[in-house]
Amino acid sequence: MTKAKTSNLTRSEIMRAVKSKDTAPEIVVRKLTHSLGFRYRLHRADLPGKPDLVFPTRRKVVFVHGCFWHGHICKRGARPPRQNAAYWSAKIARNVDRDARNQIELHNSGWDVFIVWECETKAGDRATLATRLDKFLTRPG
Template identity: 60%
Template sequence: MVNPKGSDVFTPQDRARVMRAVKGKDTKPEMIVRRLAHAMGYRFRLHRKDLPGKPDLVFPGRKAVIFVHGCFWHGHDCARGSRQPKQNAEYWRTKIGRNVERDTDNLETLASQGWRTQVIWECEMKDRDALAERIRAFLD
């Protein structure tokens, strides 16, 4: 990635600005899933803090939750998720590893509490028809 000044190396200030822009909720992939689920007639709650991992979409009557994960941030095995940062690589490997571990723990805890879970990955947004069918199959 090239920073705004044209070099391959970010200054600490540039890196901080880029990282501040990364959102934890209301991301573009999450909004796609929310709009799709709503258009299909499903009603849900958002980011319930009383559930492990604060799922992106919560369907209380169906006892089901959907997490919408960014491939890079949550260590997906697709091309985008498996790319390795060139700068501070060990830090990022450790951070993403912790994210994957926390995600697994949250899914296991939710399952033990009787919740059905589904993870939708950022890379799955391209085929909206397949995504809609996957959501419908999960919720019905």
């Protein structure tokens, strides 16, 4: 059995539905962080990359990255696109470069950066993620 190719119109609708804010992994990280007693600001446009969570008094930021979109090395992130592979490979490479530039700029401005990958927000990994977030947010800058 083979999968039928998705029409351009259907593909366009699917891609339009992909959110950049308030994603399920981001909500998981917000809830975990809040349950640990930390308060944050969301998507500060005045910071490079508009970090997903910003802890201004601690000078710390958290980005929640989708594995596919930001080129993670996990099973989902390393999966090559089946259609229009050259476009998507270039797009993901640009995302990775942009992420690196934003992190450098934040570090140079005195901010600590923590990356949470989508695959780390799965139900079975949340206790480990909570511990890592707590360590990141409580350690001195």
